[in-house]
Amino acid sequence: MNREEKLLEIxxxxxxxxxxxxxxxxxxxxxxxxxxxSIVQIIAEMSDAFDVVIPDEKINEVKIEKIGxxxxxx
Amino acid sequence: MKVHxxxxxxxxxDPSVSMFESIGYHIEQETIYDPYxxxxxxxxxxxxxxxxLIESASEDSTVAGLLKKNGxxxxxxxxxxxxxxxxxxxxxxxxxxxTDPPEKAPALDNRKVVFMYHTKIGLIEVLEERK
Numbered sequence: 478m479n480r481e482e483k484l485l486e487i488x489x490x491x492x493x494x495x496x497x498x499x500x501x502x503x504x505x506x507x508x509x510x511x512x513x514x515s516i517v518q519i520i521a522e523m524s525d526a527f528d529v530v531i532p533d534e535k536i537n538e539v540k541i542e543k544i545g546x547x548x549x550x551x
Numbered sequence: 552m553k554v555h556x557x558x559x560x561x562x563x564x565d566p567s568v569s570m571f572e573s574i575g576y577h578i579e580q581e582t583i584y585d586p587y588x589x590x591x592x593x594x595x596x597x598x599x600x601x602x603x604l605i606e607s608a609s610e611d612s613t614v615a616g617l618l619k620k621n622g623x624x625x626x627x628x629x630x631x632x633x634x635x636x637x638x639x640x641x642x643x644x645x646x647x648x649x650t651d652p653p654e655k656a657p658a659l660d661n662r663k664v665v666f667m668y669h670t671k672i673g674l675i676e677v678l679e680e681r682k
Binding site: 512513514517518520521522524525528530531533536 | 616617620643644646647648649650652668669670671
């Protein structure tokens with residue numbers, strides 16, 4: 478599984494939507510559960526799944542508007 | 552890290568304080584408004600067990616979304632540490648992510664606290680020990 482697929486799997490689980498309904502272009506405004514808390518949860522899950530420490534500066538710098546934006550953190 | 556308190560999210564402070572008093576807790580510190588987080592906080596003690604009741608004081612408080620999503624109940628455990636920065640660095644290597652950056656906590660003698668989230672255990676608060 479590549480990192481894009483893994484991200485979609487993580488996001489679908491946390492946002493409580495079907496993986497098939499989610500793409501890297503899925504927008505925050507179109508998903509009711511895509512709130513600030515779920516963003517933290519997705520970042521934490523990515524950090525664990527990809528075994529990386531994501532610096533705070535990067536988290537503050539990247540604006541998460543759609544699912545694909547999370548990839549900028551890696 | 553030693554446990555300092557368990558944080559409870561409540562909708563209304565007074566009835567929740569009364570409920571805890573009815574099961575053996577007493578007020579350790581009267582309700583304080585935390586302007587950084589826009590919340591009201593009250594600490595209660597039962598022997599050495601301490602709870603922190605947190606009431607949202609604004610629609611854009613740090614807990615408003617959580618209250619809406621999860622409702623009332625315990626939502627974090629606070630650990631006290633000697634060196635906050637060192638603890639943060641150590642937790643980051645274990646894939647904890649900061650949810651609210653280190654900030655003074657008016658309800659805790661303006662000691663610095665930070666909230667961190669881990670995908671396997673949820674939310675924790677880390678509090679620096681009294682100097």
